[in-house]
Amino acid sequence: MPEPTKRATLRDVAAGAGVSVAQASFALNGTGRVAPATAERVRRVAAELDYQPDGRARALRxxxxxxxxxxxxxxxxxxxxxxxxxxxxxxxxxxxxxxxxxxxxxxxxxxxxxxxxxxxxxxxxxxxxxxxxxxxxxxxxxxxxxxxxxxxxxxxxxxxxxxxxxxxxxxDDDAAVSLAVAHLAERGHREAALLTAPEALAADWGREESFLRRCAEHGMAGDVVRGPLDHEAVARRSSEMMARPGHRALVVNSDHLSAAVYDAARSRGLRVGRDVSVVGHDDLPTSALLDPGLTTIAVERxxxxxxxxxxxxxxxxxxxxxxxxxxxxxxxxxxx
Amino acid sequence: MPEPTKRATLRDVAAGAGVSVAQASFALNGTGRVAPATAERVRRVAAELDYQPDGRARALRxxxxxxxxxxxxxxxxxxxxxxxxxxxxxxxxxxxxxxxxxxxxxxxxxxxxxxxxxxxxxxxxxxxxxxxxxxxxxxxxxxxxxxxxxxxxxxxxxxxxxxxxxxxxxxDDDAAVSLAVAHLAERGHREAALLTAPEALAADWGREESFLRRCAEHGMAGDVVRGPLDHEAVARRSSEMMARPGHRALVVNSDHLSAAVYDAARSRGLRVGRDVSVVGHDDLPTSALLDPGLTTIAVERxxxxxxxxxxxxxxxxxxxxxxxxxxxxxxxxxxx
DNA sequence: ATCGTGTGATTAAACGATTAATCAGCACTG
DNA sequence: CAGTGCTGATTAATCGTTTAATCACACGAT
Known part of the structure; x- marks a missing residue:
């Protein structure tokens, strides 16, 4: 007969050990003055009753x-x-x-x-x-x-x-962006765009500032492109950018989104790593598996x-x- | 001067509205009998003090x-x-x-x-x-x-x-395993192995039973291989299996582990989808990106x-x- | 004048812990 | 024998709520 077992309370333990709740509390927490024999008895009863102190009550007090x-x-x-x-x-x-x-x-x-x-x-x-x-x-x-x-x-x-x-x-946002921009510059890029969240949602504005500064330092044209971060929106936005003449280099805030960029390139018949360049951020497991593999900024998550x-x-x-x-x-x- | 602001308590609200805590509680919960004017006053004070009832205390009571x-x-x-x-x-x-x-x-x-x-x-x-x-x-x-x-x-x-x-x-484990085994049978396989957790940890023994039963139904030789589920262990185990002569078909409990199987095949110079067969489970984002793409059982997570x-x-x-x-x-x- | 009856409010007891304040013995000292 | 100190225990307050039990009071009906 499964009568609804209530949790054992400190009072139960105290009663079982024939002692006051205070003494029971002291015994279990080892805080007050309590005779070794009593402590032992209380602990035994507690174990027996599978007593667990109520987190709410304890926290409240x-x-x-x-x-x-x-x-x-x-x-x-x-x-x-x-x-x-x-x-x-x-x-x-x-x-x-x-x-x-x-x-x-x-x-x-x-x-x-x-x-x-x-x-x-x-x-x-x-x-x-x-x-x-x-x-x-x-x-x-x-x-x-x-x-x-x-x-x-x-x-x-x-x-x-x-x-x-x-x-x-x-x-380290500045380091991350620096690495990305430097890498692009090294490989002959003259301009790059940072794909990021809309102004109101962006929490990492430092990244944008660093990006523009680093681009300038390398004599590259830097551009910050904002918009929603869901797959479709990112794909649409990057597709639009790829429509413009010349080589595009996109720095994306998260690897998680670069799949969308790859999609956009594919649907335009462009090949990532040749016709467009992408640098990601986070080095997710998927990034190594993309074709071509995504060059990205890694951090120990x-x-x-x-x-x-x-x-x-x-x-x-x-x-x-x-x-x-x-x-x-x-x-x-x-x-x- | 940032003096440590304690959270506003119901007592504070009551005091602010010149009423008893009970009345304040009633007003905010709309539970007791309280004059409309009072209710309004209490609510105003509560909002003003940014009062949030303490979850612990409420839960406790x-x-x-x-x-x-x-x-x-x-x-x-x-x-x-x-x-x-x-x-x-x-x-x-x-x-x-x-x-x-x-x-x-x-x-x-x-x-x-x-x-x-x-x-x-x-x-x-x-x-x-x-x-x-x-x-x-x-x-x-x-x-x-x-x-x-x-x-x-x-x-x-x-x-x-x-x-x-x-x-x-x-x-649906039985359906999942059935699909996997049927697919293997369809493509001419005569034996298959299920890669799963050690006896003591496996929580889905139903899958194993189904697997063996379905294999039998298709006249295939079925084998259940147990062991730890970390990357290295899985790679090692599947590598050992691939050492045996004949074609191996592995049904893996989770896509998350099939990367290890792919690794094992690669290091043995075998090609997945030709020399060895793999069926996964879960259809993770990485699965579509593997080379070749992982045939897997999908479920709406x-x-x-x-x-x-x-x-x-x-x-x-x-x-x-x-x-x-x-x-x-x-x-x-x-x-x- | 008395008796409900409703309304709006207050009091106080929980909930299950912790802990400050006391208390009852008991032994020891001066 | 009063005073002191120590030990092991109890009492009761408290944390911030909810809610059952009352209470005060006004109004209408008997």
């Missing part, structure tokens, strides 16, 4: 919480799974939990996610923000007690107030995840840039 | 919780990200949260994850279990109040007790995720099998 919130932009890009794995490794080590939400590139949803996580009183929030940092900082002003780490976005320049509490971590967690528990206001490297495959043409 | 636990086997397989997306869609719709953990193919960790989630008093648990269902059922016996759905595993045959409360959902959530909130004890289809590419040879 102590104020400490061992859950962290993660807000990502969307759940399509496999990039994130690796980052998540890194985070999970650290979280598991500290016995913490991960609450995962997606903002889905929607400011409204991002705000709702933050509110929700605050309501759950998480110990910290890791977020891949969308758009400018204004709203996030404003939110942080209202929740000064909860640490926030922004990842995969351009760090705010040194500032007062909330901004000083916001840690930032991600691939799992390490990124671990770094995020470390920053979350450690100290506020740091900006960590992870090293990147160029993985050369066949998607960049060698021009005369 | 009401017993209801709006967080669900997810335990996956590991965080390497991109299969999971899509499932997670499906789950997140539903969760977001119901305003629920997702707590994600990985068992990492470790029974101990799986148990710990379950305990931890129970301690957080989640509203339900979705788990991709490892190994036989015994421990899980035993655990469910001790936690009869929390619904569990197991995914990507063979359903238990009709049973009494906990088993009757355990919902199961996943790709996002739909799977949604289905999981639906089962979690809905009813216990159902076994849902999702439709699968064969995606034919070039990895199966056409034999004489």
């Amino acid at each position: 102590t104020g400490r919480r061992s859950a962290y919130g993660v807000v990502i932009r969307n759940m399509r890009n496999p990039f994130f799974l690796d980052v998540l794995r890194g985070m999970e490794t650290v979280a598991h080590r500290k016995g913490a939990l991960l609450l995962i939400m997606s903002s889905d590139y929607d400011q409204e949803r991002e705000g709702a996610a933050l509110r929700r996580l605050a309501a759950e009183a998480v110990a910290g929030i890791a977020i891949a923000p969308i758009g400018r940092r204004g709203r996030l900082l404003e939110w942080m002003d209202r929740h000064t007690h909860i640490p926030v780490v922004a990842f995969n976005c351009t760090p705010e320049p040194d500032r007062e107030g909330a901004a000083s509490r916001l840690s930032t971590v991600g691939p 799992e390490a990124l995840g671990e770094q995020i967690m470390d920053l979350l528990v450690e100290g506020p206001g740091t900006a960590v840039r992870l090293p990147v490297r160029l993985v050369e495959r066949g998607s960049v043409a060698l021009l005369a | 009401t017993g209801r919780r709006s967080a669900y636990g997810v335990v996956i086997r590991n965080m390497r397989n991109p299969f999971f990200l899509d499932v997670l997306r499906g789950m997140e869609t539903v969760a977001h719709r119901k305003g629920a949260l997702l707590l994600i953990m990985s068992s990492d193919y470790d029974q101990e960790r799986e148990g710990a994850a379950l305990r931890r989630l129970a301690a957080e008093a989640v509203a339900g648990i979705a788990i991709a279990p490892i190994g036989r269902r015994g421990r899980l059922l035993e655990w469910m016996d001790r936690h009869t109040h929390i619904p569990v759905v197991a995914f990507n595993c063979t359903p238990e045959p009709d049973r009494e007790g906990a088993a009757s409360r355990l919902s199961t959902v996943g790709p 996002e739909a799977l995720g949604e289905q999981i959530m639906d089962l979690l909130v809905e009813g216990p004890g159902t076994a849902v099998r999702l439709p699968v289809r064969l995606v034919e590419r070039g990895s199966v040879a056409l034999l004489a």
